[in-house]
Amino acid sequence: MPVSESDFSKLDVAALTEAQAEAELARLAQVLEAANTAYHRDDAPDISDAEYDALKARNLAIEARFPALKRADSPSEQVGGAVAEGFSKVAHAVRMLSLANAFDDADITEFDERIRRYLGLAPDAPLAYTSEPKIDGLSLSLRYENGQLVQAATRGDGSVGENVTANARTIDDIPQRLTGAPDILEVRGEVYMSHPDFEALNARQAERADKQFANPRNAAAGSLRQLDASITKARPLRFFAYAWGETSEALSDTQMGAIERLAALGFQTNPLTALCDGPDDLLKQYLRIEQARATLGYDIDGVVYKVNDLALQARLGFRSTTPRWAIAHKFPAELAWTRLDAIDIQVGRTGALSPVARLSPVTVGGVVVSNATLHNEDYIAGRGNDGEVIRDGKDLRVGDWVQVYRAGDVIPKVADVDLSKRPADAVPYTFPETCPDCGSDAIREEGDAVRRCTGGLICPAQAVEKLKHFVSRAAFDIEGLGAKQVEMFYHDDQLPVHEPAEIFTLKQRDAKNLTRLANRDGWGETSAGNLFQAIDDKRRIPLKRFLFSLGIRHVGEVAAADLARHFGRYETLSATLDAAAPAADRHLQADAAEAEERRSAMAEGRRARIKPARDAVWEGLDPAAKSAWEELIGIDGIGATVAVALVTSFQQEAERASINRLIAELEIEPDDTPAAADSPVAGKTVVFTGTLEKMTRAEAKARAEALGAKVSGSVSAKTDLLVAGPGAGSKAKKAADLGVETIDEDAWLALIGDA
Ligand SMILES: NC(=O)c1ccc[n+]([C@@H]2O[C@H](COP(=O)([O-])OP(=O)(O)OC[C@H]3O[C@@H](n4cnc5c(N)ncnc54)[C@H](O)[C@@H]3O)[C@@H](O)[C@H]2O)c1
Ligand SMILES: [Zn+2]
Known part of the structure; x- marks a missing residue:
């Protein structure tokens, strides 16, 4: 297929024509500029770091292929973002730079080779490096004059930063006064927020209905860069020192020595900082730090390597935005290792028992992950949906060291397990065979990966989930009656709501109670009145919403709308479902007959005769049942699976009774598509x-x-x-x-x- 001009953003760099490359550089400059502003100035990125890094790498690759096309405003020449409005500006005496990135082992060997070439060192000449975690926060420069903290500034665009002196003074890790320091000393490092502090902050924000931070980095940046320093003071920020700017006298003659000096002056320095004697050693340290990542209690996004000898650092110097003597070895964006602390079972609306991994929190792709889905019992045991071996058959146990995977907005998953780290007392996980909520048997039907609670309406977990679904956005959407309230009423002794119909009798039942809802804690005349009014407002409900709200398995919004459109009236639909009941039974029998035929054909080494096996089951069925069934499965979008689910729940006595009690409270609006009447195909x-x-x-x-x-x-x-x-x-x-x-x-x- 020919690639149109507007499509070349997807083209390989090697395939770009010069004209396309020029346009692509212009596009990238714009996109990266917008991303920088969102990230650095507003602390609210709208693309992931991995996406950003990929765009930046693409920009670099195009510039390398077409050096003449490099723009004056090239993103590869820029550090960070401009100073935000409201802050006074600080010109940095020594520029605050970024770091070059490395993503794999080969990049590290190359880094070492490049440096040796530049310095004219033999491949076997000793060359020491420091390695230290790359803290995922924001950098800050602290200026001390005669031992007094006189100024604090963010990196800004590298040359000019924001004056955040008052804010920095509120951070406990930052000394106001130093003894024995050079007369002029700029200490640089990272402001960050710990995981527990981040969670507590977001919880406080939620209580006040204030904005939530996506990750600790954004929270730290947003908290430091406040025009009102009293807000910063209320936020628990921390600081690690790892570098310096202007100094009136050298701190040391090595990187490691300088870090030790900073620690002696009273700064926090990272305990995982280590001296390494070459690429192999660096990579070992990388693995060590990657494994420690989840237990640190704060976010790191890689490991930084720096030439230890400061005289060599000086000889190596800088490129436009990065030092030649350092590199950041980044962790893969979507993967992280952490501990599997527990496996919880959640019971869903249709009774499905879903195992959930509770993890020691770890940031993956910019988001803190503490839960992940484990799908079903086979997945935990190391088997896939079709019985195939997954993760080399390794099972998952509580206490295991697991790799978490997250891509885009998908729910995080547990991808792998490190058996070498399995605790000696870890035991295989036994999946419950009874419902953890109601104690009913939880059974797996043939061909179903999921174990389901058989408790039906008596299962509180299912009942609550059904109610939550009933009041959800696309269903009854009752104002003031959300998941939280439904849960509350479910467990309420005076005014219980155990099924949807009881929502509509709340007002009437409340009137008979000694203690009225309006007089309870957290309620008043107005809020109780509003709730009853909002409930009354929903007594008239369109058929498709009503059908969706029942929470029948496989009947989602689309199927509900298809059914409503086809049948128009609830009575027509329910009559058809009743009529089709014997046929739905036959359909299930036909499935069983087919499975049996396949089994015996296999055993007898002959071809399975599926159609005759299925057809035999249908013989002698009442024609009315057959035609109702065919009408159902003939509706576009409604297959046998949906049809069986519908018929089964309508045949289930307790469930039907519950639906009938609900209907008695409602007026279901028939579905008649407007503007249809005068079309020649209306009703056809x-x-x-x-x-x-x-x-x-x-x-x-x-x-x-x-x-x-x-x-x-x-x-x-x-x-x-x-x-x-x-x-x-x-x-x-x-x-x-x-x-x-x-x-x-x-x-x-x-x-x-x-x-
Ligand atoms: N998602 C987005 O839209 C978006 C936009 C811009 C930037 N970003 C992300 O920001 C980063 C790029 O920003 P950058 O230019 O600050 O580069 P960087 O964060 O990758 O590396 C430089 C920074 O690392 C920090 N650092 C932490 N620990 C350090 C240590 N031990 N030694 C030295 N430095 C240490 C310093 O603050 C330094 O400024 C990338 O991760 C990128 O993905 C994302
Ligand atoms: Zn149950």
């Missing part, structure tokens, strides 16, 4: 087949439905019209057999007035 059942050339199948369906037609997936006696494009097969034949009118796409467009 239409089937599309073959290739449509002027529209997609989805468009055709949406358009037909907007005009009040019902779109079905299969041809039956109830079909009014078949629209057949080229390649129409069995459906066209069946329509001809049944005498159903068949037209082509153009005739269809003419009929609905779209030609």
